[in-house]
Amino acid sequence: MDxxxxxxxxxxxxxxxxxxKVFLRTGNRVALxxxxxxxxxxxxxxxxxxxxxxxxxxxxxxxxxxxxxxxxKEWSGLLDEETLRQVIAENRRIRTSPEAMSDNVRESNIAxxxxxGIGEIRSLLNCSFCAFREYDYYRADSLTExxxxxxxxxxxxxxxxWLSEEAKDQFSEKEKEYxxxxxxxxxxxxxxxxxxxxRQLFEYAPTVVMITMLVLGYLVAGIxxxxxxxxxxxxxxxxxYGRDRAVFAKVKxxxxxxxxxxxxxxxLYTGIVLTYLGTDGYNCAIQNSWGSWKSFYNITNWQEFLxxxxxxxIGCLFISSLSMLVSAKTKSAVIAVMVPVVLIxxxxxxxxxxxxxxNKILGLLPDQLLQMSSALNYFNLYTLGGKVLGAVPxxxxxxxxxxxxxLPVLYREYGRKEVG
Amino acid sequence: MExxxxxxxxxxxxLTAVRGISLTMTTGVYGLLGVNGAGKxxxxxxxxxxxxxxxxxxxxxxxxxxxxxxxxxxxxGYLPQDFGYYPDFTVYDYLMYVASIKGLRPVTxxxxxKALLEQVGMAENARKKMKKLSGGMKRRVGxxxxxxxxxxxxxxxxxTAGLDPSERIRFRNLISTLSEERLVLxxxxxxxxxxxxxxxxxxxxxxxxxxxxxxxxxxxxxxxxVWTLTVPxxxxxxxxxxxxxxxxxxxxxxxxxxxxxxxxxxKDAILENATLEDLFLAYFGESPYGHTNVDESAGxxxx
Numbered sequence: 001m002d003x004x005x006x007x008x009x010x011x012x013x014x015x016x017x018x019x020x021k022v023f024l025r026t027g028n029r030v031a032l033x034x035x036x037x038x039x040x041x042x043x044x045x046x047x048x049x050x051x052x053x054x055x056x057x058x059x060x061x062x063x064x065x066x067x068x069x070x071x072x073k074e075w076s077g078l079l080d081e082e083t084l085r086q087v088i089a090e091n092r093r094i095r096t097s098p099e100a101m102s103d104n105v106r107e108s109n110i111a112x113x114x115x116x117g118i119g120e121i122r123s124l125l126n127c128s129f130c131a132f133r134e135y136d137y138y139r140a141d142s143l144t145e146x147x148x149x150x151x152x153x154x155x156x157x158x159x160x161x162w163l164s165e166e167a168k169d170q171f172s173e174k175e176k177e178y179x180x181x182x183x184x185x186x187x188x189x190x191x192x193x194x195x196x197x198x199r200q201l202f203e204y205a206p207t208v209v210m211i212t213m214l215v216l217g218y219l220v221a222g223i224x225x226x227x228x229x230x231x232x233x234x235x236x237x238x239x240x241y242g243r244d245r246a247v248f249a250k251v252k253x254x255x256x257x258x259x260x261x262x263x264x265x266x267x268l269y270t271g272i273v274l275t276y277l278g279t280d281g282y283n284c285a286i287q288n289s290w291g292s293w294k295s296f297y298n299i300t301n302w303q304e305f306l307x308x309x310x311x312x313x314i315g316c317l318f319i320s321s322l323s324m325l326v327s328a329k330t331k332s333a334v335i336a337v338m339v340p341v342v343l344i345x346x347x348x349x350x351x352x353x354x355x356x357x358x359n360k361i362l363g364l365l366p367d368q369l370l371q372m373s374s375a376l377n378y379f380n381l382y383t384l385g386g387k388v389l390g391a392v393p394x395x396x397x398x399x400x401x402x403x404x405x406x407l408p409v410l411y412r413e414y415g416r417k418e419v420g
Numbered sequence: 421m422e423x424x425x426x427x428x429x430x431x432x433x434x435l436t437a438v439r440g441i442s443l444t445m446t447t448g449v450y451g452l453l454g455v456n457g458a459g460k461x462x463x464x465x466x467x468x469x470x471x472x473x474x475x476x477x478x479x480x481x482x483x484x485x486x487x488x489x490x491x492x493x494x495x496x497g498y499l500p501q502d503f504g505y506y507p508d509f510t511v512y513d514y515l516m517y518v519a520s521i522k523g524l525r526p527v528t529x530x531x532x533x534k535a536l537l538e539q540v541g542m543a544e545n546a547r548k549k550m551k552k553l554s555g556g557m558k559r560r561v562g563x564x565x566x567x568x569x570x571x572x573x574x575x576x577x578x579x580t581a582g583l584d585p586s587e588r589i590r591f592r593n594l595i596s597t598l599s600e601e602r603l604v605l606x607x608x609x610x611x612x613x614x615x616x617x618x619x620x621x622x623x624x625x626x627x628x629x630x631x632x633x634x635x636x637x638x639x640x641x642x643x644x645x646v647w648t649l650t651v652p653x654x655x656x657x658x659x660x661x662x663x664x665x666x667x668x669x670x671x672x673x674x675x676x677x678x679x680x681x682x683x684x685x686x687k688d689a690i691l692e693n694a695t696l697e698d699l700f701l702a703y704f705g706e707s708p709y710g711h712t713n714v715d716e717s718a719g720x721x722x723x
Contacts, residue, residue, distance in 0.1 A: 010523065017517040024508035231504025235565060238468045238498040239521040240490050246521040419470040420432075 007245065014241070014249035015256065018223065022257065028219050032261070035215040039208055039265050043272040046204040049196055051116065056109030065196070065277060071117035072194035073280075079121065079192040079288075084148035087121045088140070095141045121192060123290035128154040132162035132294070152188045155293070159183050167379075170356055175381045178388035182296040190288050195281025198301040199289050201273045202308065205266075206371035209312040210344055212265040213319055213370055217340035219261065220254045220320045224328040224414055225336060233419050243415045251324075251411050258320045262313055270305070286376065297376050297390060308372045311396060315369030318399040319343055321406040328414040343367055363391040366399055421481065421572060422446050423467070423603060428476035430462050430627075437462035439627040440476070449599045451618030452607040455704050459627040460607040461501055464577050467605065468498045480573075494523070497571030501578040501607075503562040507551035511542060511561055514550055515568065522569040529568075536564040540594060556587035563591070567598060574604045580613050592616050615696045623703050630703050639694045644680040646698045647689040651675055659685070666701045 022028055051064035051071075059067070077083065094100055100111035115122065125140040128151050163176045171179070227233040236242050282302040286292040292304075299307070319340045327336035347367045350358060362368075363380030368391060380391035423445045430438040437459045454460050465471040467478060469485055469492065478485045485492040505514055512533065519529030537543040540560040545553065553561065559579060566574060576595065580588045588610075595604065596617050608614060614621055614635075621638055623631040631638055646666070651659060652674050659665065659677055663685060667678035678692070679685050680702050694702075 010520065013520045013526070014517075017513070017520060020509070020513070020517075021506055024506075227504075230506060231500075231502045232506060233504065234465070234468070234470055234498060234500035234502075235504070235518060236521065237470055238493055238496055239518065240494050240523040240569065241521050242493060244490065245523075418472065419465060 010241070011245055011249050011252065014246055015253050018249055018253035019256070021226065022219055022223065022253070025222065028222070031215045031218045035211060035261070035265055038211045039269050042204050042207050042211075043269055043276075046200045046269075046273045047276045049200065049277070052109055052113040054110065054113055056106040056113060058109075062276075068116060068196065069194045069278060069280070072120065072196075074117050075121060076193040077191070078189045079124075079151075080189040081148050081151070083189075083192070084121070084125070084151050085145040087118045088125070088143045088145050088148055090118055091115065091122055091125075091140055091143075120195075120289070124288070124293060125151070127290050127293040128152075128158075130158075132158040133166065135290075155186075155287075156180065156183045159294075171379075171381060172383065174383060174386075175388050178381065179296055179379070182298060186285065186287060186298045190285055191283070192288060193281040193284050194278070195284055195288065195301060197274050197277035197279055198281055198284075198305065199291070200277055201270060202301075202304060202373040203291075204273075205269070205308050205312070205373055208265060208269045209262075209308075209315070209370045212262055212312075213316050213340050213344065216258055216261055216316055216320050217323045218337055219257055220324050221327050221333040221336035221339075223250050223254050223257075224324055224410075225331050225333045228331040229333065233417070237417065237419055247411055247415045250414065251407055254320060254324050255317070255407070258316050259313070262316045266309060266312060270309075292377055295377050296379070297392060299376075304373065304376065307376070307392070311369040311372040311375075311392070314396060314399050314403065315366050318366050318369070318403045318406070321403050321410060325406055325410045325413065328410055328417070344370065364394060364398065366395075369395055369399060421603065423573060424479045424482075425467075426477045426479075428463070428466065428478065429474050430459075430466060430471060431474040437627055438466070438473075441627075441629050442476075443622065443629060443632065445603050445605065445620075447601060447603055448619035449595070449604040449606060449617050451614030451621045452605060452624055453609070453611065453614050453621055453700065454607075454624035455609055458624045460624055461577055462627075463624070464498075464575050464605065464607060467573075468496060468575055469493065494569065495572040497566035497569060497574045499559075499562045499566045499576045499579055501581065503558060505550045505558065505561070507549070509550050510547050511537070511550060511553070512546040514561065515565060518565045519568050524568065532568055532570070533564075536567055539567075539597075540564045541590075555582050556584070556590075559583060559587070559591065560594075563594060563598070572602050574598065574602055576604065576606045578608055579606065580608060580610060588613065611696045611700050621696075623699075625704055635696055635699075638699055639696070642694050642699055642702050644682050644702050646692045646694045647679045647681060647685055648692050649677050649679055649686050649689040651677060651686075664701050664705065666698050 048060060049065060049068065050058050050060045051068045052058050053067065075083070075087070094111055094115045097111055099107045102108055122140045125143060126136060129139050129143060129147070130136050160180060163171065163179065227236050236246065239246060281288070283300050286295055286297070286299055286301060286304050323336045323339040326339050327333055330336070343365070344367050347362050347365045350362060360380065360382065363378060368375045372392070375392060375395070378391065382389050382391065382394055425441055425443050428438055428441040429436065441463065452460050452463070462471065466473050472486065480488060480492055480495065506517070509517065515533040515536070516529055519533060524532060537546050540563055542557060542560050542564065545557060550558070550561070563576070563579065566576070579595070580591050583591060592613060595606065598604070599617070606613070606618065620632065620634055622629050623638070631641070650671055650673065656668065656675050656677070659679065664680040665677055666680060669676040679689065680698060
């Protein structure tokens, strides 16, 4: 009678025990608690937006969000020339009011409260009417209604000016053409709406994704090396499945851990922030927010959300796979834990070097996947086979492929390990 | 059922741990006896496919064990010298996990685990965490895991190291009961472990098998004879410098020495039957008293 069982059931049983090994370790439990705590704190900061009421008092909480939403909803709709004229006029009315001119803080706060409905559009006006690399908070105050017609054209012309002067050596002609065509193909006029939920979600998403990655690095680092540190390697490798399916179960455990922990943290964060702040504006272009005004990726908030979720996942998978490979190769969890730390923090130090080549390299490092909301605003372009591409699609494909290569290498490396 | 080793050598960077060993093993208990650093563990690790030999081959029924891959590991049960475990697992979980990587069906795994826990006397501690077990208990769990797949080849590396005398006796008896119809290779540097249970003894020194045979065969071919001699206490040091001394006993009127020597060390010396401990001393040149350098002629002068 064959006492051995089917592959799928067998691997599932091994995975169950591998997960048990991970979750029974006190350090790993603490790491998960830290992740939960940091995610909670990040949610608090992301959801903490204030509203100044008609008495000039700053308020926060659900009532404040409802008030802000109501104020901004009054201006929702197509951001066409007529709306822009009205916004410019309304802004001037507020700025020239006695309350706004007053030295009294409370009075000026009251004036500020009147402008919260047009706050986001006012910021876009500042972006549009400043030079490409500048931002003047008061620029909107000096605009006239007649200038509203150049609102969208300014975005393209300021890019062209920047490309022909300050950044003339930074890009090839083909890349410049690509950037301009991306700007020109952006659908205008924008549809404008309350979208504080998305704006806040995107701003704090890198924090959650990076902390999740660091915790994942800690969790997966021990999957392979712990057999050596516990000296259970000899029994493991002399077992029937010790050099194939048991190794596969370890790889699968790493994959499942990354998938489960990443999506649990990310969806928890997303769920809390969007439930609290709302999903309004999901179909608005990301350029509707002053932070993404210059982005050459013509996508909506909903698409950016999917992109952040996917790229964060690919980034976590890649870095975790690399961490597991280092763990298997060096038999050391300590060295493996350093992999995500190095990959996340070192690029920010190198980033101080102002060199186009360094920037091109940095733009393709895996940390970019963990901070997609920022990567979408960088002008990292690459010419591959005569075709110009932004860093984002390259990052997604490159690291998916590298992860696909790393996992079999990891399996092979560990399966052939000698125990001396 | 034949495990054959041919001209097996394992070299590390600046050390040859195993030198050109050739031997054949079938069913029964083989005792691998040698001092620490003799190469026993390296040899066993190669037999377990944990290390690849630098030269030579290991075959099971004429098939290379490394090519057999999992088909060979299916036959194998191994208890390493440093038996590692998952500290937070219970004994039962640990054995069930090992059963899963050994490819046992859940029902079979449960049955085998329960039976082996009974057999090694650990049934009452099945729910205890591994990290809470005593050294002896861990060794018993270790032998249970090695037996889970009902192996044809059972390799036990220093299984009694660190155990107290009663645990060692218990362990020896356990190994004896497990040795039916399988090949058991047991390494140790504790002579009494081998004396009781091994059918055949392999004496390993400096990476080579120095001698091989049953205890009777090895004792009959011992290169030196064993003598007892009672000497005044002030002469003990002199004898210790010139002979291998396997035992020193204080008796009325002096000290009785058990001496290994090719020639009679003194006219009063009495020829004795050799034991495995004497054999160990004869081959490995190490006595419990630390003397290793033998000068045969000195005995004649003292006598």
